[in-house]
Amino acid sequence: MQSVIADLEAPISRDLGRVLCIITGASKGFGRCLARQVAELLKPRSVLLLVARSGDKLRELQADLAASDADKEGIVVRCVIADLGQKEAVEEVVRAAKESCPNDIERLILINNAASLGDVSRFALGFTDSTEIDSYLSLNVSSALCLTAGIMSAFPQRLGLRRCVVNISSLCAVQPFPSWVLYCTGKAARDMMFRVLAVEEPELRVLNYAPGPLDTEMQEEARANTGDPVVRTSFCNMQRQGQLLTCEESGAKLMKLLLDDDFLSGAHLDFYDL
Amino acid sequence: MQSVIADLEAPISRDLGRVLCIITGASKGFGRCLARQVAELLKPRSVLLLVARSGDKLRELQADLAASDADKEGIVVRCVIADLGQKEAVEEVVRAAKESCPNDIERLILINNAASLGDVSRFALGFTDSTEIDSYLSLNVSSALCLTAGIMSAFPQRLGLRRCVVNISSLCAVQPFPSWVLYCTGKAARDMMFRVLAVEEPELRVLNYAPGPLDTEMQEEARANTGDPVVRTSFCNMQRQGQLLTCEESGAKLMKLLLDDDFLSGAHLDFYDL
Numbered sequence: 001m002q003s004v005i006a007d008l009e010a011p012i013s014r015d016l017g018r019v020l021c022i023i024t025g026a027s028k029g030f031g032r033c034l035a036r037q038v039a040e041l042l043k044p045r046s047v048l049l050l051v052a053r054s055g056d057k058l059r060e061l062q063a064d065l066a067a068s069d070a071d072k073e074g075i076v077v078r079c080v081i082a083d084l085g086q087k088e089a090v091e092e093v094v095r096a097a098k099e100s101c102p103n104d105i106e107r108l109i110l111i112n113n114a115a116s117l118g119d120v121s122r123f124a125l126g127f128t129d130s131t132e133i134d135s136y137l138s139l140n141v142s143s144a145l146c147l148t149a150g151i152m153s154a155f156p157q158r159l160g161l162r163r164c165v166v167n168i169s170s171l172c173a174v175q176p177f178p179s180w181v182l183y184c185t186g187k188a189a190r191d192m193m194f195r196v197l198a199v200e201e202p203e204l205r206v207l208n209y210a211p212g213p214l215d216t217e218m219q220e221e222a223r224a225n226t227g228d229p230v231v232r233t234s235f236c237n238m239q240r241q242g243q244l245l246t247c248e249e250s251g252a253k254l255m256k257l258l259l260d261d262d263f264l265s266g267a268h269l270d271f272y273d274l
Numbered sequence: 275m276q277s278v279i280a281d282l283e284a285p286i287s288r289d290l291g292r293v294l295c296i297i298t299g300a301s302k303g304f305g306r307c308l309a310r311q312v313a314e315l316l317k318p319r320s321v322l323l324l325v326a327r328s329g330d331k332l333r334e335l336q337a338d339l340a341a342s343d344a345d346k347e348g349i350v351v352r353c354v355i356a357d358l359g360q361k362e363a364v365e366e367v368v369r370a371a372k373e374s375c376p377n378d379i380e381r382l383i384l385i386n387n388a389a390s391l392g393d394v395s396r397f398a399l400g401f402t403d404s405t406e407i408d409s410y411l412s413l414n415v416s417s418a419l420c421l422t423a424g425i426m427s428a429f430p431q432r433l434g435l436r437r438c439v440v441n442i443s444s445l446c447a448v449q450p451f452p453s454w455v456l457y458c459t460g461k462a463a464r465d466m467m468f469r470v471l472a473v474e475e476p477e478l479r480v481l482n483y484a485p486g487p488l489d490t491e492m493q494e495e496a497r498a499n500t501g502d503p504v505v506r507t508s509f510c511n512m513q514r515q516g517q518l519l520t521c522e523e524s525g526a527k528l529m530k531l532l533l534d535d536d537f538l539s540g541a542h543l544d545f546y547d548l
Contacts, residue, residue, distance in 0.1 A: 124422070133415070133419055141463070149398065193398065196458050
C-alpha cells in the first residue's frame with residue numbers, strides 16, 4: 001500500500017484532468033470514499049455528480065467536499081437523489097449530467113458502484129418469488145447498463161475526450177458463495193455486461209474492479225445475516241483479525257488504475273491481484 | 275459422435291430409471307429434441323412434463339411422443355402451456371409436477387432450457403430502456419431460479435431419489451460477443467446462479483451444459499439480426515460450411531452426461547470439451 005499512497009501523493013501531473021465523474025451509491029461506504037478520492041484528483045471546472053437514494057447523507061457529503069480543497073479548486077459537486085431501482089432515476093441522472101457538464105471536459109468517468117446485497121439469509125432454493133429476484137436484478141444489473149448507455153450516448157466519442165466506465169465488481173462475480181445467490185448472480189451478470197461493452201467499444205475504457213472485502217455497512221450486513229455458517233464465520237474472523245480492507249486503501253488502488261489508465265479494457269481486476 | 279450414439283443405443287442398463295423430467299422451452303429447437311431423447315431413456319411410469327408458450331407445438335410433440343415407443347412403455351407425457359416470463363407460470367409448472375408425479379420416482383431431472391435471444395441487432399450502448407432489460411432477465415434468469423427452487427422444494431431430498439438440474443448454458447456465458455449483451459449477460463448470470471446452487475446443495479447434481487452452435491430457429495434469428503458484422507458473418511459461414519451442430523448430436527452428449535452422472539456438480543461443460 002505504501003507505494004500506492006506515495007503515487008497518489010506524488011507530483012503535480014497526477015490528476016485526472018478536467019473531468020465529469022459520476023458515482024452511484026455515493027452516500028456511504030465505498031462510493032462515498034471514492035467521491036472524496038476522485039475529488040482530490042480533479043482539475044478546476046470538473047464536475048462530480050453524486051447519485052444515491054439518501055438525500056441527507058448526500059448533502060452531508062457535499063458539505064464535506066465543499067469544506068475541503070475540492071471547492072477551492074472550483075470543482076462543481078452536484079447531487080442527484082434517486083433510487084436506481086426506479087426507471088425514472090436513470091433518466092434523471094443523465095439529464096443532470098448533461099445540464100451540469102461543461103463542453104470542454106477531457107475525461108468522462110462513470111463509476112457504477114450502487115448495489116445491494118440481497119437477502120443472504122436464505123439459500124438459492126428459498127428463492128421462489130420472482131418479484132424479489134426481478135427487483136434485485138433491476139437495481140443491480142439493468143440500471144447499470146441503462147445508466148452506462150444513457151451517459152455514454154449523451155457524451156459520445158470525440159477527439160480529446162477519454163471515456164471510462166468502472167463496474168464495482170466483486171470476487172462474487174467469479175466465485176460462487178453459498179447463500180449469496182443474488183449477489184453472485186448480479187455481479188457475474190454485470191461483469192459479463194461490461195465485458196461485452198468492452199469488446200463493442202474499443203475506444204471506451206471499461207474496468208471491472210473487485211475492491212476486496214471492505215469494512216463497510218454491507219460487510220456488517222453480511223456478518224449479521226449470511227445463512228451459510230462457514231461463510232458467515234469467515235467474515236466474522238476477517239473482521240476480528242483486522243483483515244477487512246479500508247475503503248481508502250482499496251479506493252487508492254482504483255485511483256491508481258484510473259490515473260495510469262493502462263489496464264486491459266474489460267478486465268476483471270481484483271484488489272489482491274494489483 | 276459415433277461412440278456417443280453407440281452408447282445410447284447400447285445395453286438395457288442405459289436408462290435413466292423411473293423419472294420425473296421437466297423440460298422448459300420444449301416446443302421447438304433443442305428443447306423439443308431433448309424431450310424425444312429423454313423419452314427414449316425413461317422407464318415405465320415415468321413422467322415427462324413439457325413446458326412451452328406454444329400450445330399447438332406442444333400438443334404436436336405430445337402426439338409424436340404418443341405415437342412413439344414412449345407411449346407403449348407407459349410413460350406419461352404432460353404439457354403445461356405457460357410463459358415463464360410471467361410470475362404465475364412457475365407456480366403452474368410446480369403444481370403440474372406435483373399432480374402428475376408418482377411418489378416412487380427414482381430420479382428428478384429439471385432441464386432449464388427456455389430462453390430468448392434478446393435483441394442482438396443493437397449494441398450495449400443502445401440499451402437505455404430498463405423495462406426491456408428487466409423483462410429479458412425475468413424470463414432468462416429469475417424464472418430459472420424460481421422454477422428450480424419451486425421444483426426442488428416440492429420434491430425434497432430423500433433416500434432413493436437422485437435429483438439433477440440442468441442449465442442449458444452457452445459459450446456466451448463465459449465469452450463476450452459484440453451485440454449480444456442481453457444473451458451473454460443472462461447466460462453468465464444463470465451459470466453463476468447454478469454454481470451457487472451446486473455449492474449449497476451437495477446432494478443435488480447441477481450441470482451447466484453449453485450445447486454448441488445448434489441449427490435451430492434461434493441460430494436463424496442470430497444470422498438475420500446480429501448487429502456486429504464479424505459475428506454475423508461467422509454465423510453465416512458456420513451454416514454454409516455445415517459447422518452447425520444438429521440438436522440430436524448435442525442432445526446425445528447431454529444424455530450421456532445424465533446417464534453417466536459423474537460430472538462435477540456446478541461445472542460448465544461445453545459440447546466441444548466432451
